[in-house]
């Protein structure tokens with residue numbers, strides 16, 4: 001291909017690419033995505049290429065048609081991207097060096113330690129286990145260094161017997177062990193970092209039963225918000241990242257804030273911004289990828305919005321009936337559906353946002369908000385499976 005005809009190329013065509021493309025399209029920009037599936041969520045809204053994300057040839061085909069390149073998942077091998085981009089005048093956001101550090105959760109931990117950013121102490125999980133056990137104690141968290149998501153690749157070991165039982169999984173290499181954080185809550189924030197500025201969006205509380213994000217809501221964090229924002233920005237600085245990042249943190253019982261992990265892309269915990277009445281995380285992503293100006297950092301606040309994820313369920317049928325039921329339950333809800341072809345149980349299929357000004361009377365504690373959001377989802381599911 002000669003001259004690039006697309007403004008942005010996306011490595012990956014899932015829901016994060018889809019919603020970023022929709023944001024770009026509002027400005028009349030053209031996007032192209034690469035995904036192994038022929039019917040990815042992004043392919044429903046813009047042209048796409050079908051190909052493997054670790055195939056330099058497919059990546060080059062995407063990149064040569066685009067002015068700038070970004071990604072929607074952090075698992076694409078840096079080496080494949082480097083090979084693909086040789087001699088192509090194209091910038092990649094996030095930078096490949098930050099991507100390389102982030103894709104290995106042990107390197108991430110080491111980057112935080114080096115930068116003096118608070119994060120659990122971690123070691124490569126390998127024999128002998130005794131010194132690791134001595135340094136970390138139990139419970140201890142065992143994690144796949146590469147490719148983990150939605151709690152897949154995270155194990156909580158309560159004793160040596162568990163570590164031994166899991167030996168066939170970790171003894172092949174590629175695992176870490178880290179200190180268990182007895183957090184009182186999980187929080188997250190989106191960070192936008194450019195060469196001249198770093199901006200942190202509001203701190204959200206993330207409710208993650210079974211290690212998967214279920215509901216997010218504005219964190220009732222009062223005096224701790226600035227501290228949490230500073231930690232989130234420090235996490236991005238520690239890996240030398242530029243662009244948009246989702247930063248997951250723990251707040252411990254003593255109030256301390258500790259980094260869990262960062263993602264170099266739009267993030268599930270930033271979906272609330274689609275309905276907060278300001279620029280969404282996807283608008284910000286598009287702007288950072290294209291190097292477009294951003295508004296003043298102090299204007300980054302909007303309506304208080306909670307989000308609940310819609311996961312694939314057994315017996316799922318017509319999602320439009322789900323929309324109908326959810327809106328009958330809560331007409332102020334805002335439904336986002338990703339148009340995935342298969343509703344495998346547990347798969348993220350969409351999400352629902354709610355401006356908390358529309359909550360029923362007396363519903364103001366975090367627990368009550370979580371229950372309300374889950375009730376809207378239950379209504380969705382009852383229509384979807386009917």
Ligand SMILES: Nc1ncnc2c1ncn2[C@@H]1O[C@H](COP(=O)(O)OP(=O)(O)O)[C@@H](O)[C@H]1O
Nearest residue numbers: 120141148149150151152154179180181208211
């Ligand atoms: N060090 C830790 N201490 C306590 N809980 C943890 C720790 N690390 C992870 N978890 C729990 O496991 C979940 C998934 O771990 P995470 O590293 O975020 O992996 P994923 O990439 O799957 O999101 C976290 O959201 C948290 O609930």
Ligand SMILES: [Mg+2]
Nearest residue numbers: 150248260261
């Ligand atoms: Mg996580």
